[in-house]
Structure formats: structure tokens, C-alpha cells
Amino acid sequence: MNRFHRQSLLMVLLISCLLTAAQEFRFPLYTGTVPNSKNTGGHEKVEMQDITVISNVQIPDIAVYLPTKRLATGQAVVICPGGSYWILAYDLEGTDIARYLNSIGVAAIVLKYRLPTYGNCVEPHMAPLMDAQRAMRLVRLNAPKWNG
DSSP: OOHHHHHHHHHHHHHHHHHHHSEEEEEESSSSSOTTBOOOSOOOEEEESSSEEEESOSSOEEEEEEOOTTTOOSOEEEEOOOSTTTOEETIIIIIHHHHHHHHTTOEEEEEEOOOTTSSOBSSGGGHHHHHHHHHHHHHHHHTTTTTO
């Protein structure tokens, strides 16, 4: 094995170790009743196409990806996966980015927020904003525990 191959292999192993050493956990944004929500009897839908697509979110949550203590910079980013307010491109624009941010020492919080297009909110235009604001409050509240 030449020097280039050894260095490449070492780099791949190092990156894999860093990515697997990071912590991940998930919890709901709200305890009890979700504000600005109405029960439509609908269910969240998760589809696996080329990417993970989530639609009709009923219970918003956050997935917290923390870098290893050795790499942690104390910075954090809340990621709101896009999808034209119709779907969430959850892995492509969420968890994949979170894992990259962890590799450079940044805590990443992926928000699964309610979309205004499914009739499950009293004021649909307010739901995504309310969920994003709640996620920011939770991140600030938990920053000391999350290497912040």
C-alpha cells in the first residue's frame, strides 16, 4: 500500500469515527397539547424515495446532533429542512447537513415542523414560525448541557 492510499484510508477511518462518536437524540417541541393545532385525524407520512420525505407533520420535534466533546466549538445551528411548505426533505436538507456540521464541531438541531398546507392548524401561516421559535428557545435553554 503506497503512502497516498494509507493516508486516504486513515482519513476515511477518522471521519467515520468522528461521525459515529457524535450524539443524537430526539424529543417533541411541546409537552401536552401542541399550540395552534387542530385534530384532523391525519397522520404524518414518511416516504423513502431518493430522499426521506416527511409530510403532514402533526407532532413537531427536534433531533439534536452533538459533536464529540473534543471537536465541540460551542456553536449551534437550527436546521429547518425545506420542501416548499409541502414536504420536509428531512435527510437531504436536514440530517445530512447535521452530520457534516458535527464533523466541524458544530451542534446541529434538525427541526421537524408543521407545514401550513394540511389543514391541521388553526392559523396555518403561524405554525412553522411558532415551531421555529420554540426550537430556538429550547436550544438556548439547553445550550449549557449541549456543549454550548
